[in-house]
Amino acid sequence: MSEVQMIVVLSLLGGALSVDATAALQVMLSQPLVAGSIAGVVVGDPVLGLVVGSTLQLIWIGVLPVGATPFPDGAVAGSVGVGVGAILAGSGVSEGLAVAAGTIAGLTAGVVGQSVTSHVRRLNVGYAAIAESRAQQGDARGVRAAVALGVATRFVTASLLAAALLTASLLLRFLGSFTVGGVFPTVLWAAPVAAAAITIGGKGKKEIWFLAAGFAVGLVLVVSS
Amino acid sequence: MTTDSDRETAQVLTRGERAGMLWRSLLLQSVWNPLGMQNVGFCFAMLPLLRRCGEDREAKSAFLRRHLGFFNTNPVLASYVLGAAAAQEVAGAEASAVASVKKGLASPVGMAGDALFWGALRPLAGAVAVLLALQGVVWAAVALLVIYNVPHLVLRVRGIGVGAVAGPMGARELLGPRFRGAVRWTRALVAFAVGLILARAVASGGVVEPRRVLAAGLFFVLAYAAARARVPVTVVAFGGAAAGLVLLLTGLNGG
Numbered sequence: 213m214s215e216v217q218m219i220v221v222l223s224l225l226g227g228a229l230s231v232d233a234t235a236a237l238q239v240m241l242s243q244p245l246v247a248g249s250i251a252g253v254v255v256g257d258p259v260l261g262l263v264v265g266s267t268l269q270l271i272w273i274g275v276l277p278v279g280a281t282p283f284p285d286g287a288v289a290g291s292v293g294v295g296v297g298a299i300l301a302g303s304g305v306s307e308g309l310a311v312a313a314g315t316i317a318g319l320t321a322g323v324v325g326q327s328v329t330s331h332v333r334r335l336n337v338g339y340a341a342i343a344e345s346r347a348q349q350g351d352a353r354g355v356r357a358a359v360a361l362g363v364a365t366r367f368v369t370a371s372l373l374a375a376a377l378l379t380a381s382l383l384l385r386f387l388g389s390f391t392v393g394g395v396f397p398t399v400l401w402a403a404p405v406a407a408a409a410i411t412i413g414g415k416g417k418k419e420i421w422f423l424a425a426g427f428a429v430g431l432v433l434v435v436s437s
Numbered sequence: 438m439t440t441d442s443d444r445e446t447a448q449v450l451t452r453g454e455r456a457g458m459l460w461r462s463l464l465l466q467s468v469w470n471p472l473g474m475q476n477v478g479f480c481f482a483m484l485p486l487l488r489r490c491g492e493d494r495e496a497k498s499a500f501l502r503r504h505l506g507f508f509n510t511n512p513v514l515a516s517y518v519l520g521a522a523a524a525q526e527v528a529g530a531e532a533s534a535v536a537s538v539k540k541g542l543a544s545p546v547g548m549a550g551d552a553l554f555w556g557a558l559r560p561l562a563g564a565v566a567v568l569l570a571l572q573g574v575v576w577a578a579v580a581l582l583v584i585y586n587v588p589h590l591v592l593r594v595r596g597i598g599v600g601a602v603a604g605p606m607g608a609r610e611l612l613g614p615r616f617r618g619a620v621r622w623t624r625a626l627v628a629f630a631v632g633l634i635l636a637r638a639v640a641s642g643g644v645v646e647p648r649r650v651l652a653a654g655l656f657f658v659l660a661y662a663a664a665r666a667r668v669p670v671t672v673v674a675f676g677g678a679a680a681g682l683v684l685l686l687t688g689l690n691g692g
Contacts, residue, residue, distance in 0.1 A: 235467045238512050240559065240585045245566050249578040258575050265578070266570040269563045270634065271674045273627075274664075276555050284671060316675075323671050336470035336477075343468070343477050344505055350497035352484055355505075358477045362468040407564075408635045408657060419628035426632020433633075434640040 213256075215299060219378040221254055226291035227371025233287060234329065235366040244268035244318065247290025255298035260307075264293040264314045268322065270407040282333075285325025288374045293318025295374075296381045321377050328373050336362055449524055449601040457485035458519055458597055465512050474509035479539075482519055486526050503532045510543040511550020516593045517608045518542045520600020527601075538605050549611040557623035558585055564630035571637050 213221070226247065233242035240246060245265040252261015268289050277283050297314025301307060339358040346354025408423060450458075461482040468477035483504045490496040510518060518539055525535045566581035574580075599607035610616065639650050656677060663673045 234469055235464070237463050238466070239589065240562065240582055243559075243563060243578075243581060245563065245570065245581055246578040249575075259573075262570045262573075262575065262577065266567045269567055271670055273560045273563050273631070275670060276551070319671055319674055333470055336468045337472055339468050340470050340473050340477050340505075343480065344502075347480075347501035347505055348498060350494035350501065352487055352497070352501060355477060355480050355484065355501065359464050359467045359481050362477070363464070366467075408631050408660075419625060422625045422628035423632040423635075426629035426634075427636045428632070429629075430633035430636025431640060431645065434636055435643055435645060 215302070215382065218255060218295065218298065219375060219382075222251055222291045222295040222378060223371045223375035225251060225254060226288040226374035227367045227369075229287035229291070230285055230325070230370035231363055231366050233283060233285060235363045242285075242287040244272065244286040244290040244293075244322070247287045248294050248318075249290075251291040251294035255294060257294075257298055257301065260297050260301065260311060260314070261290075261294045263311050264297055264318055265290050267315045268293060268318045271319065272322070273407045282326055282329040284322035285329060285370065285373075286322060288325040288370050288377075289318040289322035292321035292374050292377045292381075295378045299378075299381055317377065317381060321374070324377070325370065325373055328369055332365055332369055335365055339365075449527055450520075450597075454485040454523070455597055455601075458482050458523065459516075459594060461485070462512075462516055462519055462593065462597070465515050473505065473507050475512070475515070476505050476508050479508045479515070479519070480504035482515075483522065483526070486523055489526070499532065500526075503535060506536060506539075508539060508543060510547035511554060513554050513589055513593055514546045514550035514596060514608075514611060516596025517546055517600045517611065518596075520597040520602075521604045521607060522600075523597070524601045524604050542605055542608055545612055546608050549608075549616060552620045553616070553623070554585075554589065557620050557627065558588060560627045561623055561630065564627055564634065567634055568630060571634065 229241050229247045229250070231237075231242075232239060245262075245268070248261045248265020248268065249258070250261070252258040252265070255261070268286065272284055272286065275283055293314040295314075296317035297310045300313050301310035305313075336358075339361045342361075343354040343358040346352070346357075408427075461484065464481060465475050465478035467481070469475060470477075480501060483500075487497060487500055490500050504522075521538050521542060522535055525538050530538075562581045562584040565584055566577040569577035569580055596607075599610070601607075603609075635653075639645060639653050659676075660673050663676075664670070
């Protein structure tokens with residue numbers, strides 16, 4: 213698969229899975245580990261997908277949609293992150309660096325996707341108005357049309373975002389922006405630490421004991437294996 | 438197998454109406470907007486009942502408009518509200534009664550659903566799947582989907598039935614100590630699983646590396662303080678990457 217084909221497939225994948233985040237289903241297909249795993253199979257490097265997807269999943273483990281603030285876009289993050297990793301791995305940088313750069317690209321994609329979601333929601337105001345004006349005449353077709361438009365807009369905007377970010381990463385590669393060796397892996401071991409801090413930092417005071425218990429059991433398992 | 442509660446539900450809603458509301462409820466947030474929030478999605482999910490208005494244009498218009506009113510709750514447990522609102526419609530309740538059922542249920546059901554699904558089950562499914570991924574399990578994502586979706590789909594289906602039979606009282610089962618206990622224990626499991634993941638992160642190749650533990654400890658304190666101060670986690674993650682850059686440039690990271 214050429215790089216251009218890969219970008220097209222990953223963009224459509226990110227767009228389709230992103231629909232799950234708000235517009236439809238909410239069966240967690242939009243979680244970064246799910247999107248990353250599928251993207252890993254698409255680019256022919258399932259391990260890359262697992263690592264980038266897991267790291268993003270951990271970083272956002274405690275994120276809640278507070279009020280009207282949407283989640284970071286895990287679907288676009290997973291597919292863009294894995295895509296950037298694959299583009300770099302294919303151009304000869306070390307596997308570790310490709311993974312780390314992919315993770316950072318995924319973080320960026322997730323945050324940009326979050327703000328795209330907010331903009332899409334403002335477009336939805338117009339679709340809702342269509343539903344309401346038709347409803348005045350006792351016509352339900354406006355409601356059905358608004359639902360279809362809402363889902364389609366979500367798919368298109370998320371796909372375009374993924375395509376834009378993946379294309380940008382091709383350009384960045386030409387500029388040699390990812391050549392600072394050894395920097396990016398830091399974010400990888402930092403992810404479990406951040407997840408631990410966030411798990412007990414939010415509210416649960418008693419949960420620190422469960423975290424400590426898990427940590428202790430895990431240490432015993434790791435050291436004894 | 439037909440249970441008693443199935444038969445009771447069938448008296449209120451036909452099987453086709455229930456099935457129609459169920460799949461449509463998956464699109465509850467399709468037109469999520471800052472003004473009406475889930476209003477269009479709620480109306481869409483109620484469309485199977487529009488037929489009961491007959492061909493009267495006024496009745497259909499009133500039905501659509503009352504379900505296009507502001508609505509916002511947790512998307513999974515919205516099924517309890519849909520069921521209760523459907524029961525009101527079938528019983529021919531006044532528009533104001535239907536509206537007050539929706540309004541009264543939206544907030545408590547939303548809080549219960551957000552606590553269980555966003556605050557507990559989604560992190561649990563993610564943490565367990567990451568643990569599997571760390572063991573090199575390629576289908577870790579499938580575990581995430583199964584752990585989350587079994588309770589998700591059960592409560593989505595159940596909510597419509599319970600709401601249709603018991604009306605607003607059906608949501609009581611979401612507000613009791615058993616439900617809160619389930620949320621608490623699920624959150625405890627999340628913390629345990631994250632602890633396991635953390636242990637794997639500071640120990641590599643079966644050996645606990647003191648330098649890694651020290652660095653992790655330092656970063657933990659910073660990240661914990663950031664979480665308490667409500668700094669967005671993505672900022673913390675970028676901060677971790679920036680810290681790595683500084684360590685590298687000053688030659689302190691030791692490889």
